[in-house]
Amino acid sequence: MPDTQPATTQNAAPAVRFQDFGLADSILRALADQGYTHPTPIQAEAIPVVLRGHDVMGAAQTGTGKTAGFSLPIIQLLLAHANTSASPARHPVRALILTPTRELADQVADNVKAYSRHTPLRSTVIFGGVDMNPQTAALRAGVEIVIATPGRLLDHVQQKTLNLSQTQILVMDEADRMLDMGFLPDLQRIINLLPRERQNLMFSATFSPEIKKLANSFLKNPVTIEVARSNATADNVTQVLYKVDEETKADAVAHIIRERGLKQVIVFSNTKIGASRLSRHLQKEGVKASAIHGDKTQGERMAALEAFKQGSVEVLVATDVAARGLDIAELPCVINYDLPYNPEDYVHRIGRTGRAGASGDAISLFTDKEARQLADIEKLIKHTIARLQLDGFAPRRASERRSRHEGEEGGSVQRERSPSRSGSPRREKVDPWFLKPYEPAPSEPREEPEAQAAQTRPQKAKVAALLGGVPKR
């Protein structure tokens, strides 16, 4: 669980430890069980603020330790203010954590359970797509902490199996995602079920005007906690682009996976059909792949995720259901099979790698048709992404024309792996720009501090060289 960081990676001068926050021994013991002694930056900031009872507006991406940042102080607050109210439920719901996807709810719940295991507090997770009865039973038995997706939560409220009238703390995790998914009416309905007097914590990776509006509407004098710059990509992630043909995209992915020997990679597709299709294609190529998307049953989704975590599945082909929040430790690489339409999704997708200070690779494929998306992405992240050649991979028709354009040796061109399905070569035009490294516009600065830093890291140096070392201003 990369939610907290081990002592060895802590580099702040006077190292803060979890025991410095005045957390209960039972919480510290749970942290010790997992080998965590030192908080991540967001935890060091958030824990004292939440303990003091403030509302929080948190700007944090996945992998920063956000979950522990809010769940540890919540557990502490619930322990400190013991429940004195009598029945009906001896355990009224006192903290509610909302997440946009079922998988994220499940994972936050796992964390909460782990951190509260030595306390008398009980928690449960509530989401759709699965049998309601076990959830109802858990709620009947009594829980202090509920982690939920909005739809099923409201369902339980309607069935009167859940009462939120004593909920003192509300957390909205990945609030930007919830808005994107049209949860605003549900969120408002849920907020109306809560007592007026309560503590609100809201976390978001990006800051649109809508998010700010939502924050203004229900946070009271929030303390802002910012860890990563919003809309920024981590600089420990090496981003590259490969231009491909539509027809050879799937083969290109298989090639990249083989070439790099990838054993833990998420491949993002823009569509559910595309994800399933690519997964099947990779399986035929002998790659241990599985697809995860919203048309799969909840059981299939959980099985795919579990198999991926266990390693029996090496390539998880996913829609944006997996772009945010999924807690998969230290993913070394993500691949964008399609460029996302929403440039912020690019940030979220590649946020799946290079977590907690580890380095990572973000590889994106793009076709002529995706020029617009690419421009939007580079505008959002405020720098260009290196265009590289796909070495040793011969896109069928493009490769045949290679020698004509750049005078490259045609001998290195491989035989096509699978015969063309259509047979008729329709695509005549080869973009010569694909065949040479990307060159920045002459007006752009050539010498940047980042270029020097990059030289200490071989892979980055290669990219920086091709790029001309250019973060665009």
Next chain:
DNA sequence: AAAAAAC
């Protein structure tokens, strides 16, 4: 233009 989420 597409994804996710309640039945």
